[in-house]
Amino acid sequence: MPTDLARHALASCLAAIAIAGVQPLAAQDADAPPSLEDLIPDSAVSDPEAWAQQGTDAPTEIAVEDTASDLRAETAVSEIPGMSVAWPEDVVFEPLEPLEPETDIVFADLLADVPQIAFDEADLEELSDTLVLGFPQKEPPFSERGDFIDRFEALSTIEELDDGDENVAQLAARARKDEELLRTLLRVYGYYDGEIVRTIATRDAGEEAADQRPRVRFDVIPGPRYTYGAIALGDLAAAPDAGDLRDAFEIRPGDYLQSDDILAERFDLDRALGETGYAFAEIDNPELLIDHERVEGDLTMPVRPNGKYVFGEVVSSDEAFLSSRHLASIARFDAGDVYQRSLAFDLRRAVTATGLVSTVGVEAREVSPPQGDEPGVVAMDVTLERAKLRTIAGAIGYGSEEGVRIQASWEHRNFFPPEGALRLRGILGTREQLAGVTFRKNNFGGRDKVLTVDAYASSIDTTAYDARTVALTGTYERTSTLLFQKPLAWGIGAEVLATDERNRIVDGVARPRQTYFVASLFGRATIDTSDSLLDPTRGFRVTGFLAPETSRTEGEQYYYLRNRVDGAFYQSVGARTVIAARGAFASIQGADLVGIAPSRRLYAGGGGSVRGYGYQAIGPKNEFMEPTGGRSLVEASLEARIGTGFFDGAVSVVPFFDLGSVSTSTTPDFAEIKMGAGIGLRYATGFGPIRFDVGIPLNPEPEDSAVGVYISLGQAF
Known part of the structure; x- marks a missing residue:
């Protein structure tokens, strides 16, 4: 039984081998070879290991006739076994002649449009400790590389990471976003076949492995830059002045493609249509069809002028x-x-x-x-x-030179239509009291031309004089406003007043009062090339004022001419600094000082003059050390408005230097020049800078304060 099992197992193994390489026969007949089991000898079944070690018989040699060695080139066809065709003896082959090269064949340079890439020679731009841009493409050059880097640096999410807070996981997440950003930017500049190779690695920041920090490198391979192909602008050609309008859209076939240019030129064309009579023009959104085979983009932007x-x-x-x-x-x-x-x-x-x-x-x-x-x-x-047309306004304040001051007003802005305003105002203070009524007609006789009639009664007590005045003033002017700043503004007017004045009482000693009746005509003009009324950074301003006046006092009639010229210059230096300079000259010609009311004489000092000194505190003085005013004045100021990074750049530091001189003569004698210096702060708001200045008098009189503080809206000049 075991012998039969062994025989059967061995037969199964050999059968498996046979199946792998031999096709079975169809059926057995009388001449069929013995079965596989019959071929297995009994010795292999009884002792398989011994039988396997016996080896195999030498292979039987099969004699094969070597007919190939008899096949020679010179053997006749008739002598080749199986061939009976005779070799044609009259066939002669002519020798082959070499071909002459074709000189007019031009072979295509298959590598002409393929960018030349050299990673090991890439130009590197290190944007931060964790971000590097590589530019391995040498030819064709990346012509927009500088602007491309600036844009990417402004939008990069990796750049937002604080130095030292990054890790591999954070960089990997942000690197994927930055990679897509780079691809988008390439398309913006017309590189539609561009590739970005991203690498994240570590770099040694110290000797210890723990100090190794991750770094991202993007290799930018822009490839060829696409150009504009066909440009279709709808019905633009049907416009009467189509040529000029087409020139406004400065994109032509063959220009390098850049999506920014499409938007900018669409705006220019829309503006040109709107500025040349096409009130109802329409422009559809542009569509760009990219053809990678032609390396071009076809632009379609339907335009409908719709008549002029x-x-x-x-x-x-x-x-x-x-x-x-x-x-x-x-x-x-x-x-x-x-x-x-x-x-x-x-x-x-x-x-x-x-x-x-x-x-x-x-x-x-x-x-x-x-x-x-x-x-x-x-x-x-x-x-x-x-809108609501009535306004009630009020203010309460205190100043070291003014004392307590309460101001209130009521206004109806269209009391006399159209644009005729009526305003009532009053001031109650320790040094000033006033009641007045004003009529103002805006846009009277033309755009930004204003007619104003003002009547008031006031009492004012300053450092220089004490005056009680009743006045009527009328002006007609072309104004420069925050909305419509103009290169030329002017005004003309007339004024009549009666004023009872005297120098101030000092130590209980009162000077006699003197009444003046004054009539005046005046005119002023301003040339302004600055870029802002409240906070200029460039340009200049020049203002001239001229007023012939007559004054009657103590039975005497006086005639004189008041004039003044103010100039200011502004120049930006660097990104955050503005240098500002100011000069002023004024004089009163034609009358002695006694014939001119103290309130109409010339004084210096204060926040808009020489900082560090009190208002009207600079000038000739009497025996009581009171300013008496003069007939000529010279002032100059220089300051640097230096921007800071505080509060998003809203705060500026302003060192300044001022000087001024007032003389009793009609021309300056510079007998005494007062100087002040200090520092200020500016806080930029939506309606102009808020000014805070602290000035120190450099050559003060005993009665001058040690420091002056000035707060206002707008720059000092």
């Missing part, structure tokens, strides 16, 4: 409040002028600046369409809602 127009009439929605005629007078266009969108927007700003409306809208409305070469006409519809 001129201005018609201005129509108010509230005739009783702000009439159409008044609105037309403050517009910077006349009927028949070519429509300009900026002038329509300017009209809206002018109506807002009146302070009489809470909301305002200005819309173009078609009156007649274009006909052939004739433009259409649009009316400007002004819709407005009235």
Whole structure:
């Protein structure tokens, strides 16, 4: 039994081997070879190990006739076994002649557009301790590399990490975002086949392994830069001045592609349409189709000019409040002028600046369409809602030179429509009392032209004089405002007043009072090239004032000419510093000092003059050391407005130096020059800087204070 089992097992193994390499026969016949079990000898079954060690018989050699050795080149075909075709003896092969090279064949340079990359020679830009940009592409050069780096540095999430707080996990997460940012920026500049290779590694920050810190490197391979292919601008060619409009869109086929340029040029084209009469022009969003095979992008931006127009009439929605005629007078266009969108927007700003409306809208409305070469006409519809027109205001303050001061006013801004304001005001203080009424007509006779009539009675006691005055003043001026700063502003006016004045009482000694009746005509003009009324950083200002006056006092009539010139210059130095300089000259020609009321003489000192000294404290003095005023004045100031990083750059430090001299003669004699210096702070707000200055007199008199403090809105000059 065991012998049969062994035989059967061995047969199974051999059968498996046979299956692997031999195909079985179909069926056995009488001549069929013995079965696999019959071929296994009994000795292999009884003692398999001994049988396996016997080895195998030598292989039987099979004789194969070597016919290949008889096949020679010179053997005739008829002698080759199995071939009966005779070799043709008359066939002769001509020798092959070498081919001449074709000189006119141009082979394509398959590597012409392939960027040349050299990682080991990459230009590196180390943006921080944890972030490095590599630029391994040598050809073609990355032409926008500088701006590309600046943009990436401003938007990078890795750059937001505080130095020393980063770890590998944080960097890995942010590196993925920065990698996508880099790809986006490449596409912005027209590199649509660009590649970014990101590497995060550690660098030695010390000898210990614990001090090793992670670092991210991005290798930027921009590849070829795409250009603009076809550019389709819709119906722009149908516009009457299509050539000029097309020139406003400064993108041409073949220019390098950059998505920023598309947006900028779309804005320029829209502005050109709006400024040349196309009141209803429309521009659809641009679409860019990238063709990677051509390395180009086709731009489509449908434009519909929709006809050219001129201005018609201005129509108010509230005739009783702000009439159409008044609105037309403050517009910077006349009927028949070519429509300009900026002038329509300017009209809206002018109506807002009146302070009489809470909301305002200005819309173009078609009156007649274009006909052939004739433009259409649009009316400007002004819709407005009235604002609250009455205002009550008040202020309470204290100053070392003024004492306690309470001020109050009531105003109706449209008491006499349109834009006729009535204002009542009063001041109650330890050194000043005043009651006055003012009529003001804005935009009277034209844009930003103001007529003002002011009547008041006041009593004022300053360091220099004590005056009780009744006055009536009228002015007509072209003003420069925060909304509409103008290169030229002017004003003319007249004034009549009666004033009873005397020098101050000192140590109980009272000087006699003297009454003056004064009439004056005056004019002033300002040339202003500065960039701001309250906080200029560049440019200059020059203001001239001229006032012929007559004064009657003590039975005598005096005639004289008051004049003054003020100039200021501003220059930025670096990113945060402004150097500001100021000079002033004034004189009174034609009358002795006694014929000029003390309140109309010249004085220096104070926050807008020579800081460190009191208001009107500089000048000739009498035996009681009171300023008596003079007939000529010279002032100069120099300060540096240095920005800081405090409060997001809102705070500035301002060292300053001032000097001034007042003389009794009509020309300065510089007998005494007072100087002051100090330092100030400026805090920038949305409506201008708040000023805080501390000044020290450098050559004070015994009666001068040791320090002067000045707080106001706006710069000193």
